Amino acid sequence: MAEDAQVVITTEGLTRSFGDNVAVDRLTISIRAGEVFGFLGHNGAGKTTTVRMLNGVIAPTGGGARIFGLDPQTDGARIRARTGVLTETPALDNRLTARATLEYFSDVYGVPRSLRRQRVAELLERFELTKRADDKVGGFSKGMRQRLAIARTLVNDPDIIFLDEPTSGLDPVATREVHRLIERLSHRGRTVFLCTHNLAEAERLCDRVAVLARGRVLATGTTRELAAELNRGHRISVEVDTDATERALALFTALPQVSSAAVVGDRAAARNGGTLLLLNGVARPDVPPVIAAAAAAGLNVYRVEPVDSSLEDVYFALQGQ
Amino acid sequence: MNWRAIWAIASKDVSVALRTRAVMLPLLIVPLVLMVGIPSVVGLISGMANQMAAAESQMADLTRAMPPEFASRYAGLNDVQAGLVYFLVYLFAPMYLVLPLMASAVVAADSFAGEKERKTLEALVYTPTTDRELLLAKVLGALIPGAMVGLGGFVVYTIVANLVALNVVGMLILPNTLWLLLAFFVGPAAAAFGLGVTVIASSRVNSFQEAYQIGSLVVLPIVLLVVGQAMGAFLLSNWLVLLLGIVLWAADAVVFFIASASFRRTALMARI
Numbered sequence A: 001m002a003e004d005a006q007v008v009i010t011t012e013g014l015t016r017s018f019g020d021n022v023a024v025d026r027l028t029i030s031i032r033a034g035e036v037f038g039f040l041g042h043n044g045a046g047k048t049t050t051v052r053m054l055n056g057v058i059a060p061t062g063g064g065a066r067i068f069g070l071d072p073q074t075d076g077a078r079i080r081a082r083t084g085v086l087t088e089t090p091a092l093d094n095r096l097t098a099r100a101t102l103e104y105f106s107d108v109y110g111v112p113r114s115l116r117r118q119r120v121a122e123l124l125e126r127f128e129l130t131k132r133a134d135d136k137v138g139g140f141s142k143g144m145r146q147r148l149a150i151a152r153t154l155v156n157d158p159d160i161i162f163l164d165e166p167t168s169g170l171d172p173v174a175t176r177e178v179h180r181l182i183e184r185l186s187h188r189g190r191t192v193f194l195c196t197h198n199l200a201e202a203e204r205l206c207d208r209v210a211v212l213a214r215g216r217v218l219a220t221g222t223t224r225e226l227a228a229e230l231n232r233g234h235r236i237s238v239e240v241d242t243d244a245t246e247r248a249l250a251l252f253t254a255l256p257q258v259s260s261a262a263v264v265g266d267r268a269a270a271r272n273g274g275t276l277l278l279l280n281g282v283a284r285p286d287v288p289p290v291i292a293a294a295a296a297a298g299l300n301v302y303r304v305e306p307v308d309s310s311l312e313d314v315y316f317a318l319q320g321q
Numbered sequence B: 001m002n003w004r005a006i007w008a009i010a011s012k013d014v015s016v017a018l019r020t021r022a023v024m025l026p027l028l029i030v031p032l033v034l035m036v037g038i039p040s041v042v043g044l045i046s047g048m049a050n051q052m053a054a055a056e057s058q059m060a061d062l063t064r065a066m067p068p069e070f071a072s073r074y075a076g077l078n079d080v081q082a083g084l085v086y087f088l089v090y091l092f093a094p095m096y097l098v099l100p101l102m103a104s105a106v107v108a109a110d111s112f113a114g115e116k117e118r119k120t121l122e123a124l125v126y127t128p129t130t131d132r133e134l135l136l137a138k139v140l141g142a143l144i145p146g147a148m149v150g151l152g153g154f155v156v157y158t159i160v161a162n163l164v165a166l167n168v169v170g171m172l173i174l175p176n177t178l179w180l181l182l183a184f185f186v187g188p189a190a191a192a193f194g195l196g197v198t199v200i201a202s203s204r205v206n207s208f209q210e211a212y213q214i215g216s217l218v219v220l221p222i223v224l225l226v227v228g229q230a231m232g233a234f235l236l237s238n239w240l241v242l243l244l245g246i247v248l249w250a251a252d253a254v255v256f257f258i259a260s261a262s263f264r265r266t267a268l269m270a271r272i
């Protein structure tokens, strides 16, 4: 991703309230062409409302946005011609066949007539729907419906693809397919706006993420940047005897090198009568004195490991703020 | 205007609605009952009465007022025959308007409220159509079947009424100016009216059934017309039908003004 890559989405204080409920609260983000941008948040965080505002299908109550330099409120149709949106529910008409669905949306999106047949056939093939192409959508499994909905999202070969929780409710195989698709879209230079509450998914696929809670962005950046921002880069886990847990916690927290300590669940430790403790703020040079202090106090230490900060840690730390 | 998109949406709405039982049943049953069932039954009864009647009392003896063109055109008919012609040509005429009204209302209910109910609206609002194009597409998708059912009903009724009249009176009675006005001028206006009211209702309710029920309420004024005429409050004449058409088209203009104001995707989505 080049530093000077074109910015395709910017928002400035973008806000939407429903009565007293502020669904999206002063959102300011900027997304470059070709990025896979993760929009991470629990249910009700404001992800769907944001996608709607960016595509001009719901009006903001404050602030504004530009997509391809256009204002969604006045140029919504021109923006939507170049975006594809996978909605949270597949929004498919059960009475149409898979092929008819794609042909219908090709027409509505203005796919050139000469290309339509081929484009539809390609999409059916790519999403493994060719065999069922002339069956009514009503009889499709959840995974097939999702594949068809994604295929529909791509009929106009969009520059920006919005995916609103594309893997929620899918089995692992279907999930992996969706992940591969996102990777392929990214390789082909498409911009992907991925709404998800799945941290592993965001961590695996996204160049950058914004963590959203109750309509507000808590942090934006790469996973690593977010971890650094929280200063939670240095952590170790330590396994001690379970019946010494309290004493160990008291001892470690009292040490100047340790900012905080907590018990984490760990089956392997539990099977051996041990408990895993997480010690925060312990940089590499701090490890020997910390272990020495434990040994001097008569604690049995069975294993010591550095712990990488994951997006998940960042997420929960931010949500807890 | 993005006509390709408009046509794609409208024709998909029509073809899908015609494959939906909740839509197809009223589209078949109502015309059958109104345009075939009722005139046939009335024709049968009149036929029997005609045979029993002395067939002597002449038109001139009728105490009931008849439309002006009636007396000259149907001079020489006996009481039963005149009564039948009067029923088939005049009394029943307002009933015909139920067809285009109901047909466009039921298809509109399916394509507006039904779209919300099936949650397919969300995919549609993300397409590169403007609000106006979307509304136009949806309106066409309901107006076309509404007008078709109206015209089809007219053709069927002309055949049935003529068969009945041929049998009892010995003459063809339709089409006449009044019915041509009804079918080609007032009928489409009625279709547009049923549609417009349903569009407005659809933006406020969330199911096909609710929207259809509200849309069907517009049939009530028609019942009023039928009853009013039967009670002798007024007589349908060509002029009155023309006036009715003009009033309906004017009402359409108002209804569509309201509908286009309420049909904004941003407003629809804010309610989902």
Ligand SMILES: Nc1ncnc2c1ncn2[C@@H]1O[C@H](COP(=O)(O)OP(=O)(O)O)[C@@H](O)[C@H]1O
Binding pocket: A018, A021, A022, A023, A024, A041, A042, A043, A044, A045, A046, A047, A048, A049, A050, B269, B270, B271, B272
């Ligand atoms: N049309 C609406 N009317 C009223 N409240 C809404 C509407 N859409 C969303 N909300 C509220 O806005 C908040 C954010 O919702 P949403 O954007 O759907 O979150 P997410 O997609 O992250 O789950 C929620 O509290 C939700 O209840």
Ligand SMILES: [Mg+2]
Binding pocket: A044, A047, A048, A049, A088, A164
């Ligand atoms: Mg959502």
